[in-house]
Amino acid sequence: MLLLAIDTSTTAITVGLHDGSSVVAEATTLDARAHAEHLAPNIRDALSSAGAEPGDVTDVVVGIGPGPFTGLRVGIVTGRTFAFALGLPVRGLTSLDAIAHEAWLGGRRGDLLVATDARRKEVYAAAYLLGDARADRVTEPAVSRAADLPAETRALPTAGRGPTLYGEALPHAVAPLDVSGGALADLAVRRLRETAPGGELQQVDPGHGFDGLEPLYLRRPDAAPAPPSTKSTLG
Numbered sequence: 001m002l003l004l005a006i007d008t009s010t011t012a013i014t015v016g017l018h019d020g021s022s023v024v025a026e027a028t029t030l031d032a033r034a035h036a037e038h039l040a041p042n043i044r045d046a047l048s049s050a051g052a053e054p055g056d057v058t059d060v061v062v063g064i065g066p067g068p069f070t071g072l073r074v075g076i077v078t079g080r081t082f083a084f085a086l087g088l089p090v091r092g093l094t095s096l097d098a099i100a101h102e103a104w105l106g107g108r109r110g111d112l113l114v115a116t117d118a119r120r121k122e123v124y125a126a127a128y129l130l131g132d133a134r135a136d137r138v139t140e141p142a143v144s145r146a147a148d149l150p151a152e153t154r155a156l157p158t159a160g161r162g163p164t165l166y167g168e169a170l171p172h173a174v175a176p177l178d179v180s181g182g183a184l185a186d187l188a189v190r191r192l193r194e195t196a197p198g199g200e201l202q203q204v205d206p207g208h209g210f211d212g213l214e215p216l217y218l219r220r221p222d223a224a225p226a227p228p229s230t231k232s233t234l235g
Helices: 035-049 069-086 095-105 181-195
Strands: 003-007 012-018 023-030 059-063 090-093 110-119 122-130 135-137 142-144
Touching: 003 035, 003 069, 003 181, 012 035, 012 181, 023 035, 023 181, 035 069, 059 069, 059 181, 069 090, 090 095, 090 181, 095 110, 095 122, 095 135, 095 181
Parallel strands: 003 059, 059 090
Antiparallel strands: 003 012, 012 023, 110 122, 122 135, 122 142
16 A cells, blocks of 8 residues: 645645555645645655655545645645546545644644634634544634634644734644644545454545545635626627
């Protein structure tokens, strides 16, 4: 097995490779704008670091956000295209889940808020309960101003870039800041193992235990068609 994970929902343009036992490579570039420029080189670098070729990949997983429209679309389209070219299954996972999973891998337990930069002075946010076995999402991802989140939610330890941007509203910052391709890959492998019969890693229904491939934009893109003109075309 060699699972390729891709995420472009945050500042991190990140790729991870997992062989079913552990993460074997990761390549990440921090750039809030140039997702298309960095993603393909990062995939090549991760494969090279693992001593692998594209044809060695057996599964593809993409982070489906929530995230800003353009950046998020780059990762999903790239993952779909890579998988289609090689005839591979492609699955989607909520990107905020990968941040919570990395916090869980780092030993954090209890309640956690993940809040990432949604621009427009807002955050994408979801709450989690990190138990002994895994991190479980307890609220659906939403977009709002950080200060408009419920007071009890804002009081939680908070991963993601939300606290660095809105420290007064989210005062309890914890790691990590962004999605890690390695953490996304590790989460994907664990979900494959949980949903496969007998707990063995094998091909399963792409939707089983995963979130589908529809991107979580949570709001309309910045660029939209102009409304029809009300001016007369005569005279």
